[in-house]
Amino acid sequence: MVTKGNGMGARSLRGKAVVAGIGETPYYKHGHSPDSEFKLALKAILAAANDAGINPKDIDGFASYSNDRNDPSRLAAALGTRELRFSNMQWGGGGGGGAAAIGNAAAAVATGLADCVVVFRALAQGQFARFGQGQPVKTISGDMAMQAPYGLMSPAQRYAMKCMRFMHDYDVKHEAMRAVSMASYQHAQANQRAVMYGRPLSEDDYDASRWIVEPWRLFDCCQENDGAAAIIILPADRAKDIPHKPSFILGAAGGSDHRCAAPSHNHPNYASANFSSVAPRLYEMAGVTASDVDVLQSYENFTGGVMMSIVEHGFCKPEEVNEFFKPETFYAPNGALPLNTSGGNLAECYMHGLELQIEAVRQLRGTSTSQVKDPDISMVIAGPMVTPVSNCIFGSEATI
């Protein structure tokens, strides 16, 4: 049952900020963007401002994550914004900061640090290095010195052993992860923006695909893409001015549990997506439980991360994974937990998960290409297995 949150009063974000606008560039395969990364960022921000019905010059804050290369001061100068009041970067790599950036933007407008914050992410991997390749260095120091000489370099290799241990502990079958992949590809077939639109996936295709790193096959791994996405956040009292059904931020949380980044894979709670402490904090602030969630976007760097995320957010027990993780569970509109309804990182676009935030908002507006019927609670889980991770919940007007 949805409640008014944890009663923290002033010390809560619940209902204090609203998503006013969403914007994206077209999504491309990696290296295929005709535009530079900075130009992609500008285009997405202008699209989000247009969607919100605001003048882009009124943007006074920028929030991003994962060391986005597009500096807010340069963006503000290029856009000719009147002034810059909030310039925010969530530390940590991967997509773990996607929901935290929403939370940071919401916190800024809720507390008067800024009036109009854009959350953005832009990637042009043709212009810069790819994620999924080891770097060509002669020597290496620090934590990676304990890993790279043994051939452990890419994100998939960094996280596969967490998943392998989880599968061992709970006797998880590969079919559970296949269901996550099937859901993303199924939903991408309805979404013309999706890079994998027109490229359906069968269970046989999945089973026949090559190993990337056991326990993960090709279709367990996200794409790498070029593009940009942006979301405009305003204080909640501006909700009446926006030209859409409002999506209120009910809560956001970020972080990780005890010694998550202990070197050489010494995280005590190893077989984990790293949400064991973060998920309860989100639910507490939002006044929501897992059974209230109408639709879920859960960041797929790798399907096994989605699996552990869903468990840690209380949608099923770890012992129930083989039973719960069926494609039908995750298909919109009628599945028990409609998942990644735009196609997500696997099949729409790897925009570092910001496209998942946008899809969560579309669901509340009623404009998804795989629409769930009249959702009130739309949740996003960002960047499993990295640290810090983050998550957020958007609510319809009825939840406020």
Added chain:
Amino acid sequence: MSVGYLPEGLPIPVPENDNLSKPYWDGLMQERLMVQRCKSCNTWIWGPEWICHACHSFDLEWQEIEGLGQIYSWERPWHPVHSALKGHGPYLIVLVELPHAGNIRMIGNLLGRPEQEVTIGAKVKIAFEHHKDADPPHTLAQWKLI
């Protein structure tokens, strides 16, 4: 011709410029497995750090331990992500837990056939893999089934 489990050309481990992990890498070249332990509260520390995460003492010592452990998790990479691995085929990475040293974990390759079945919990011991002709020379800590 590689002297090691994996082809030559992967990044070579060297201590940080503050030398935090130097005793570990020097120890491996002498076939000694060195890890850190807090002199104040006896907590085992791995990987190397300047402070004890349990009691905040900076008084840590390097202690030699027996290279014995059990497989905590594993993975088998197939897709090469580094030019040195192109055309090499699959290989095995194991995460080894050391129960006699506070259950700290270390990463290495599991020697033997890359296609072998791997069992979590299997007992392993260390195998020092010397790269004496590399520049700079170094030794990796590999693992083999007992």
